[in-house]
Amino acid sequence: MSHDLLKRLGIDTDPRLHPKAGQPSVVTENPATGEPIATVALDDAAAYERQAAACVAAFASWRSVPAPVRGQLVRSIGDAFRVHKAELGELVSLEVGKIRAEGEGEIQEIIDIADFAVGLSRQLPGQVFPSERARHRIIEQWLPLGPVGVISAFNFPAAVWAWNAMLAAVCGDTVLWKPSLLAPLTAIACNRIAAKVAADMGHPGIFGLVIGADAEVGERMVADRRLPLISATGSCRMGKRVGRVVAERLGRCLLELGGNNAVIVTPDADLKLAIPAIVFGAVGTAGQRCTTTRRLIVHESLADDVCRRLAEAYKQVQGRIGDPLAAGTLVGPLINARAVEQFEHAIAQAKAQGGAVLAGGRRAPRPGHFVEPTIVRAPAGNRLPIAAEETFAPILYVLTYRTFGEALAIQNGVEQGLSSAIFSNNLLETEAFLAADGSGSDCGIANVNAGTSGAEIGGAFGGEKETGGGRESGSDSWKAYMRRQTTVVNYSGKLELAQGIRFE
Numbered sequence: 001m002s003h004d005l006l007k008r009l010g011i012d013t014d015p016r017l018h019p020k021a022g023q024p025s026v027v028t029e030n031p032a033t034g035e036p037i038a039t040v041a042l043d044d045a046a047a048y049e050r051q052a053a054a055c056v057a058a059f060a061s062w063r064s065v066p067a068p069v070r071g072q073l074v075r076s077i078g079d080a081f082r083v084h085k086a087e088l089g090e091l092v093s094l095e096v097g098k099i100r101a102e103g104e105g106e107i108q109e110i111i112d113i114a115d116f117a118v119g120l121s122r123q124l125p126g127q128v129f130p131s132e133r134a135r136h137r138i139i140e141q142w143l144p145l146g147p148v149g150v151i152s153a154f155n156f157p158a159a160v161w162a163w164n165a166m167l168a169a170v171c172g173d174t175v176l177w178k179p180s181l182l183a184p185l186t187a188i189a190c191n192r193i194a195a196k197v198a199a200d201m202g203h204p205g206i207f208g209l210v211i212g213a214d215a216e217v218g219e220r221m222v223a224d225r226r227l228p229l230i231s232a233t234g235s236c237r238m239g240k241r242v243g244r245v246v247a248e249r250l251g252r253c254l255l256e257l258g259g260n261n262a263v264i265v266t267p268d269a270d271l272k273l274a275i276p277a278i279v280f281g282a283v284g285t286a287g288q289r290c291t292t293t294r295r296l297i298v299h300e301s302l303a304d305d306v307c308r309r310l311a312e313a314y315k316q317v318q319g320r321i322g323d324p325l326a327a328g329t330l331v332g333p334l335i336n337a338r339a340v341e342q343f344e345h346a347i348a349q350a351k352a353q354g355g356a357v358l359a360g361g362r363r364a365p366r367p368g369h370f371v372e373p374t375i376v377r378a379p380a381g382n383r384l385p386i387a388a389e390e391t392f393a394p395i396l397y398v399l400t401y402r403t404f405g406e407a408l409a410i411q412n413g414v415e416q417g418l419s420s421a422i423f424s425n426n427l428l429e430t431e432a433f434l435a436a437d438g439s440g441s442d443c444g445i446a447n448v449n450a451g452t453s454g455a456e457i458g459g460a461f462g463g464e465k466e467t468g469g470g471r472e473s474g475s476d477s478w479k480a481y482m483r484r485q486t487t488v489v490n491y492s493g494k495l496e497l498a499q500g501i502r503f504e
């Protein structure tokens, strides 16, 4: 079945899937069964050098293609992803275990960001400022930046590359992509589509791919002075390393790292909205999104009721754990055995700290890397230190509060600052959550009556504190992929100095 899928996507004959004898390689596995899908050859330093040189060479000509024409190329890429949406979604499911709807959702996110980038290709707007000197004009313009290094994680093996690559392409940059070694097939398939469209339109080399170990390829990429921007998604630990190395060469970083996202439920909340949003946020993608809901901060007056309703909903979900490609499945596997161990470790810690397991709590009794979506209620006083840690698994910690200020302090009291949400119909509280003086949520994403995950591509995506500060996808995130140039044009026929300086 999987071979047929690789064939339909045209990657079965890719040389990477046929390593030469003695060549280092990884075996990519189906996390739902633990069975191997394919063996993928790893790039070494020499292969990295070839790919990086190709991206540098392609940048020299791609930058000169007018932006709206670059947009036409990205439009064709979006169209190609429309054609292959079902197969690519299936490959995402096969390789990282997302349920079919979420696998296809990822490809939809590629199509969406391509559309966004096409529109952007006719904008990329600079500003005009009034000059203090007569008959002078100050104009800011945005110029292509250079080849961009993109490091992506297993959990969004396709969409996050596209957020970067589609914007970079319309900005006149080329892209060198280093995907997670847990999802190389998705990367090979997606990159092949983009690279083929580009080559067919006369622009080979815009989309490069390197698949390799961190020590061999990752470190080289991050330290590579030819890449003015490194955009990296993954753990806080990885991001700190990338940040240090890129800072050393005074390069630019765009970091999208961990999250420990919370939902606040106030006494005025409409629980008909809140409960399903919490369940999707905590259980969707088996808790392996950066935006997954990991903490529920509920007013003490309704804590028992909310816990009861959630436990009820989880009961239904537990019956829908299984093959991610089967109809009706809601919860697929974790990515690998290590992730299951981390889940078990967190549950053991939570219990040792006095947490009460209200739902789930165990690995699911079936082959593959499945666990039960789990709810842990903190003991009185919210003393549950494990809740401050991000475990990439479907564990929801329930904490309670008395005053709204307390709820905010709990929400903001973790190292990460990616996504946050409040469910409330109390205007004073929802506005305080978004307060213009910054005293509300300290996260990059703050939603009212909508959950923490499932952001649309139109807004800027990213977060504060240890989440890394980067912004990707919508709004003005494109600016990260360009360099700003402030220009002054003097059409007065006289030389006049700024600040009224006379130099005669």
Ligand code: UN1
Residues within 6 Å of the ligand: 155, 156, 160, 233, 288, 289, 290, 291, 452, 453, 454, 455, 456
């Ligand atoms: C991630 O987990 O790295 O908002 C990205 C969301 C998705 C993207 C998540 N659109 O949940």
